[in-house]
Amino acid sequence: MNFTPWTKARDLRVWADTLQAREKLPALIRRLIHATTENPTLSQFPADEGIQRRRWDGILAVPTGNAWVPAGSSVWEMGTDQTPATKAENDYTKRTADPGVVDIANATFVFVTPRKWEGKARWRDEKRAEAKWRDVVVWDCDDLEQWIEIAPAVDAWVTHLLGKFPPGVRDVSSYWAALAATSEPPLTPAMFLAGRDGTAKELCQAIAGRPSEIAVSAISLQELRDFVAALVAAGGEQSEDVASARGIIIENRDAWNQLTVSKNTLLLIPGEQLAVDKAMIAQAVAAGHRVITQTSYTYIRNRSGIRLPRADQSELQQAMERAGFPEEQSPRLAREAGGCLSVLVRLASKYAGQISPAWAKSQEAVALLPLVLMGAWNDNNSEDRKIVERFTAESYANVQKLVTRSINQPDAPLRFVAGIYSFVSREDSWRLLSPYFTSDLLNHFANVAVDVLSEDDPRFEMPADERYLAAIHNKLPKFSPQLREGLAETIALLGARGDQTLQGAPEGASWLAAKLVGILLDRAAPVRWFSLAHVLPLLGEAAPDAFLSAVETDLSRSSPAIRSLFEKDADGLFSSSPHTKLMWALEIIGWD
Numbered sequence: 001m002n003f004t005p006w007t008k009a010r011d012l013r014v015w016a017d018t019l020q021a022r023e024k025l026p027a028l029i030r031r032l033i034h035a036t037t038e039n040p041t042l043s044q045f046p047a048d049e050g051i052q053r054r055r056w057d058g059i060l061a062v063p064t065g066n067a068w069v070p071a072g073s074s075v076w077e078m079g080t081d082q083t084p085a086t087k088a089e090n091d092y093t094k095r096t097a098d099p100g101v102v103d104i105a106n107a108t109f110v111f112v113t114p115r116k117w118e119g120k121a122r123w124r125d126e127k128r129a130e131a132k133w134r135d136v137v138v139w140d141c142d143d144l145e146q147w148i149e150i151a152p153a154v155d156a157w158v159t160h161l162l163g164k165f166p167p168g169v170r171d172v173s174s175y176w177a178a179l180a181a182t183s184e185p186p187l188t189p190a191m192f193l194a195g196r197d198g199t200a201k202e203l204c205q206a207i208a209g210r211p212s213e214i215a216v217s218a219i220s221l222q223e224l225r226d227f228v229a230a231l232v233a234a235g236g237e238q239s240e241d242v243a244s245a246r247g248i249i250i251e252n253r254d255a256w257n258q259l260t261v262s263k264n265t266l267l268l269i270p271g272e273q274l275a276v277d278k279a280m281i282a283q284a285v286a287a288g289h290r291v292i293t294q295t296s297y298t299y300i301r302n303r304s305g306i307r308l309p310r311a312d313q314s315e316l317q318q319a320m321e322r323a324g325f326p327e328e329q330s331p332r333l334a335r336e337a338g339g340c341l342s343v344l345v346r347l348a349s350k351y352a353g354q355i356s357p358a359w360a361k362s363q364e365a366v367a368l369l370p371l372v373l374m375g376a377w378n379d380n381n382s383e384d385r386k387i388v389e390r391f392t393a394e395s396y397a398n399v400q401k402l403v404t405r406s407i408n409q410p411d412a413p414l415r416f417v418a419g420i421y422s423f424v425s426r427e428d429s430w431r432l433l434s435p436y437f438t439s440d441l442l443n444h445f446a447n448v449a450v451d452v453l454s455e456d457d458p459r460f461e462m463p464a465d466e467r468y469l470a471a472i473h474n475k476l477p478k479f480s481p482q483l484r485e486g487l488a489e490t491i492a493l494l495g496a497r498g499d500q501t502l503q504g505a506p507e508g509a510s511w512l513a514a515k516l517v518g519i520l521l522d523r524a525a526p527v528r529w530f531s532l533a534h535v536l537p538l539l540g541e542a543a544p545d546a547f548l549s550a551v552e553t554d555l556s557r558s559s560p561a562i563r564s565l566f567e568k569d570a571d572g573l574f575s576s577s578p579h580t581k582l583m584w585a586l587e588i589i590g591w592d
Helices: 009-015 019-036 048-050 084-097 120-130 141-149 152-161 172-180 189-193 199-207 221-234 236-244 253-257 280-288 312-325 332-336 343-346 362-374 381-392 396-407 426-436 438-452 462-471 481-500 510-521 526-531 533-542 544-555 561-566 579-591
Strands: 041-043 060-062 070-079 109-113 135-139 169-171 214-215 247-250 267-270 288-293 376-378 413-415 420-423
Touching: 009 109, 009 141, 019 060, 019 070, 019 141, 019 152, 041 312, 048 253, 060 214, 070 084, 084 120, 135 141, 135 189, 141 152, 152 169, 152 172, 152 247, 152 253, 169 172, 172 247, 189 221, 189 312, 199 214, 199 221, 214 381, 214 462, 221 236, 221 247, 221 267, 221 288, 221 343, 236 481, 236 561, 253 280, 267 312, 280 288, 280 413, 288 481, 312 332, 332 343, 343 426, 362 381, 362 396, 362 420, 362 438, 362 481, 376 381, 376 481, 381 396, 381 438, 381 481, 381 561, 396 413, 420 481, 438 481, 438 510, 481 510, 481 533, 510 526, 510 533, 510 544, 533 544, 533 579, 544 561
Parallel strands: 070 109, 109 135, 214 288, 247 267, 267 288
Antiparallel strands: 041 060, 060 070, 169 247, 376 420, 413 420
């Protein structure tokens, strides 16, 4: 199957009348050079604002040329003027009289116009006859069409500039521009590269290597594709031209079959809708192309292959702040993304219309509802397992099958680290799954949450200076801290997001958060305040009025139970005081 180009000479003639053509013509020539020659050395070729400079439009040196690029040294002039002959004559006369550092006897003069120039051959022959330059060549829209025909990735890019969208393909530059524009302020490459410098280096080396499959272990194909696009954009204009001149995202098999016959090397990136099999990869590699593929996100035991790790939270936050995200928003989004940039894209988007991952749809979503309300649990804790079985009404073995399937799918909602099951992003999973909540499900959650969070912490009965030895004396709560915190986070989410939750519970859910905080804290004994100390900030966030009411009621008593929080556990290295959690809770309420 032969490749059918999308950009025609007539498109270029129409484009020539636009300001965009004047600004982007040098970029088009740059990309064509990178796409069809090996190891070119380009100087200048400024585009956009750079076209105002009073210099050569481009200076090039390439060891081996082709039908459009002269071998050796060449200088380039270009323009979109309605009379190409006048522009060419003026440039030729000026550059011949004052060539600067260029040795014109050993260089080729090249003039480019996106317009139709009927007299180009006659003008070219006249200048060649003067024998001042090594050679003189002229390319107009017809020649550019033929040149673009052998550079599919550039063809996709310029077609997008022309306002057309070729079926089944997308150039990397346009993909990145659309991705970055989904949020305000725009997303930046630094966000996607946060903590991933090693992977970026490995991937660049692989792309520069011989034609092959470049398999990358990544959370999802989208995560990998976005990373590649950000890596290209991060390199600046020159690097972006090099990568975008050959990189192209392919969405269907027809486009794949057409592009793999290209004689110039391409970097093929499968899209979400294209299932690439081994035969397709072999076909592309045999034709001299490089193919980026995504493999499951697992630990590479033999240390071979490339792995795209989760983004570093601290570096991501810093990148967001540099991009202009508010200081109060950056830490939350960086934390809630869970190192997954596809989650960050959803959370930071300024648009309502988004493609939801497979796990957030229909039957799969319903199965995850009890788990998203639990938030997290310890797989090694038998009491946590019982709660999971009680809440899901399933055997733990069946639940494990569900979560294992979820963990191993693209853009996975859950993760399993050090024996702890947890959601990658509570914020993201809540936003996607909460519309499926029902009143019955939330009432069931309320009963489970009260039972778990009402458990008295046996450490309260120990002498304060011996509490650090609680594990040795088997004096720990029966439920894991991960489960307790997960349930408390859900109460906080119900309080903060409850008014936008529930099709099955039209009265909303924020009232339930206030009710649960009241049940847990109103006239609570000292052991209850002590037992809930580490989740007090979440309960305060969930229902500020109910929380303050409980605190005020307790302080009005002759012997406030809250005093138990101000008891210092120990001295020195193991010292702690749970009252700091109360102070944090009150501070959060004060911010609101």
